[in-house]
Amino acid sequence: MGRVTLLISVVLLALVAGFQAMDRDRAVAQKADEQGSSDWVAEMEEIFIRSEDCKQCHDRHYEEWKGIREQTPDLKTFGRVDAALLHGTALESPVFRTVLGLWLQTSPTPEQRRKCLSCHVPAVTIYPQYVDKITSQVMSGKVEIEGIGCASCHLINAVEEKPAPPPTFKLNPGKVIYGPYAEPEDNLVHPSSQSELYRGVNYCVSCHFDKVKDVTRRDLPGEILRGTICQDCHMEPSTGSSTSRRGALTRPIGRHWFRGIVIPGIMLRNRNLQAEWVPRVDIEVETSPTVLRGKVVVRTGSLPHNFPGGDPVLKQFFLTVTAKDEHGLVVASARTHFGLPFDKLIRGPIPDPLIKGGTTTRVPFELSVSKDQPPVAIEALLTYALIPEPEPELRERYLATLATEKERQAAIEVIEEYTQERMLTFRTKELSLSER
Numbered sequence: 001m002g003r004v005t006l007l008i009s010v011v012l013l014a015l016v017a018g019f020q021a022m023d024r025d026r027a028v029a030q031k032a033d034e035q036g037s038s039d040w041v042a043e044m045e046e047i048f049i050r051s052e053d054c055k056q057c058h059d060r061h062y063e064e065w066k067g068i069r070e071q072t073p074d075l076k077t078f079g080r081v082d083a084a085l086l087h088g089t090a091l092e093s094p095v096f097r098t099v100l101g102l103w104l105q106t107s108p109t110p111e112q113r114r115k116c117l118s119c120h121v122p123a124v125t126i127y128p129q130y131v132d133k134i135t136s137q138v139m140s141g142k143v144e145i146e147g148i149g150c151a152s153c154h155l156i157n158a159v160e161e162k163p164a165p166p167p168t169f170k171l172n173p174g175k176v177i178y179g180p181y182a183e184p185e186d187n188l189v190h191p192s193s194q195s196e197l198y199r200g201v202n203y204c205v206s207c208h209f210d211k212v213k214d215v216t217r218r219d220l221p222g223e224i225l226r227g228t229i230c231q232d233c234h235m236e237p238s239t240g241s242s243t244s245r246r247g248a249l250t251r252p253i254g255r256h257w258f259r260g261i262v263i264p265g266i267m268l269r270n271r272n273l274q275a276e277w278v279p280r281v282d283i284e285v286e287t288s289p290t291v292l293r294g295k296v297v298v299r300t301g302s303l304p305h306n307f308p309g310g311d312p313v314l315k316q317f318f319l320t321v322t323a324k325d326e327h328g329l330v331v332a333s334a335r336t337h338f339g340l341p342f343d344k345l346i347r348g349p350i351p352d353p354l355i356k357g358g359t360t361t362r363v364p365f366e367l368s369v370s371k372d373q374p375p376v377a378i379e380a381l382l383t384y385a386l387i388p389e390p391e392p393e394l395r396e397r398y399l400a401t402l403a404t405e406k407e408r409q410a411a412i413e414v415i416e417e418y419t420q421e422r423m424l425t426f427r428t429k430e431l432s433l434s435e436r
């Protein structure tokens with residue numbers, strides 16, 4: 001059976017057959033299995049060299065990227081479900097599998113499926129013909145290919161120069177490995193070349209497009225973070241050897257764990273950082289005896305950070321405006337939802353999420369009120385969920401593709417955790433006498 005398991009084939013078949021009849025014909029599955037997957041995997045790995053093959057010389061990078069070395073507290077230990085996915089390990093995660101699986105039930109076209117994977121498996125931008133095979137592997141839970149491996153990041157040598165739909169990175173699929181050094185030492189495995197992107201914000205936001213307003217900029221806007229880039233906080237800078245070779249040069253190096261909390265130092269130096277990070281809501285209101293009308297102003301600092309992560313394409317926001325009377329009783333309430341449902345995801349250009357670095361959005365509202373129960377205060381509450389709520393029918397259809405009760409249970413847990421609505425920020429405004 002080689003490296004391919006029966007399960008892969010079963011799922012592959014199920015995909016082809018429109019996700020029906022999981023166990024119908026194991027004999028056919030077995031036959032498909034014999035054709036093996038190694039050929040296409042080997043072809044991709046000529047360019048996207050496996051990260052294990054970089055390990056012999058860059059073992060520290062490898063271990064950090066894999067999450068093997070870390071001693072700092074993991075955001076997950078603080079109960080953050082969003083902090084589940086490292087660059088190095090994401091593709092095998094049940095979270096990615098479940099969300100992708102739900103979305104596949106909405107019958108995306110091959111091009112849409114490629115686009116879905118473009119940030120998660122950058123190799124699909126070079127090998128679009130293997131999108132279905134990669135998707136089947138993810139859905140089987142037995143993944144051979146890598147998501148964001150060493151090579152997919154270090155083949156990036158350009159980004160779009162003008163604002164363009166995400167992702168905006170460009171890979172150069174050759175032998176040259178790009179990095180931050182002007183004069184890298186030679187080695188027998190790869191030629192190297194410097195690209196100034198590796199010390200630029202535009203590198204990271206080519207995928208993390210929600211973090212800043214202008215993804216083409218090399219630096220972060222604003223006074224507070226001036227001179228600091230994503231890498232300074234997320235790839236803790238130090239000096240040492242960039243390889244495990246004895247006698248290697250001492251150089252500036254960066255940590256490769258890519259997790260949230262890294263250097264308190266930078267945070268402490270920036271006392272105003274908090275203000276820059278928390279999205280804020282303000283209320284502008286006009287009143288009449290029968291209507292409260294106005295706008296909620298949602299302002300996001302230049303880094304939308306004090307804020308859980310989560311996919312910028314899938315994330316959902318809810319803004320609830322409530323008017324209350326002098327006893328604190330709700331007089332009227334209205335809710336606005338931002339974010340696409342599963343069947344609308346990646347069906348056109350990827351829209352910006354409500355919370356995007358450096359942007360301000362004004363959301364209008366209108367509440368009917370009566371003179372008998374006059375409102376004295378108005379409240380705006382901003383909440384979010386990490387993924388859209390799947391329609392019950394969509395959810396059932398996905399669960400039916402899973403082979404065992406255990407898998408279904410795991411998927412249900414992911415769906416429940418990730419659709420849960422969580423508080424982001426709120427604001428209460430007393431209505432002045434003239435406004436009542």
Ligand code: HEC
Nearest residue numbers: 054058061062065087148149150153180198231242253254
């Ligand atoms: C998400 C993209 C990303 C991934 C994945 C990634 N790197 Fe890097 N790498 C970078 C960036 C950005 C820098 C520049 C860091 C700096 O100078 O601040 C860098 C720097 C380096 C350097 C130069 C020395 C140093 O530490 O700065 C080496 C060597 C390197 N990476 C190897 C690897 C290897 C090996 C892997 C896989 C185990 C890997 N990288 C995975 C983005 C990535």
Ligand code: HEC
Nearest residue numbers: 049054057150178179180181184185187189192193194242
């Ligand atoms: C045979 C050992 C060896 C292997 C295997 C190897 N490298 Fe390197 N790599 C080196 C050496 C030596 C340097 C130069 C380091 C220096 O100048 O400090 C280097 C430099 C780099 C740099 C910095 C280039 C620059 O200009 O900034 C990156 C990034 C890098 N390697 C990534 C990788 C990746 C990704 C892989 C796996 C696909 C890999 N390396 C495999 C030995 C190796």
Ligand code: HEC
Nearest residue numbers: 082083085086087090119120204207230234258259260309
């Ligand atoms: C090729 C697209 C891409 C690039 C380039 C990229 N990232 Fe990511 N990043 C992702 C994706 C996708 C995830 C989610 C995990 C996954 O699928 O690998 C992620 C996860 C993360 C996480 C963990 C988030 C969490 O909730 O725990 C951090 C932190 C992060 N990236 C920071 C960076 C920084 C800093 C850079 C630039 C040095 C960078 N990324 C470059 C796509 C990218």
Ligand code: HEC
Nearest residue numbers: 204208211228229230233260261266305306307308309310
């Ligand atoms: C001043 C330091 C600092 C800078 C600069 C910075 N980050 Fe962060 N980042 C953090 C800290 C601390 C956290 C964890 C705290 C949290 O999530 O609330 C975090 C969390 C994250 C996460 C996971 C949670 C989330 O909010 O999505 C991602 C992804 C991320 N950063 C990407 C980036 C990117 C991309 C940039 C550059 C555009 C960047 N960061 C710049 C310190 C920084």
Ligand code: HEC
Nearest residue numbers: 082095096099100116119166167207208309310311313386
């Ligand atoms: C433009 C790039 C991009 C595209 C396209 C994209 N993602 Fe993501 N995705 C990200 C980034 C960046 C993160 C990590 C963000 C963070 O943790 O702050 C992420 C995280 C995730 C997560 C982890 C969610 C969480 O809340 O921790 C899932 C699941 C996911 N993506 C699924 C998908 C699916 C399914 C599609 C296609 C329908 C898709 N993504 C398309 C960039 C992208």
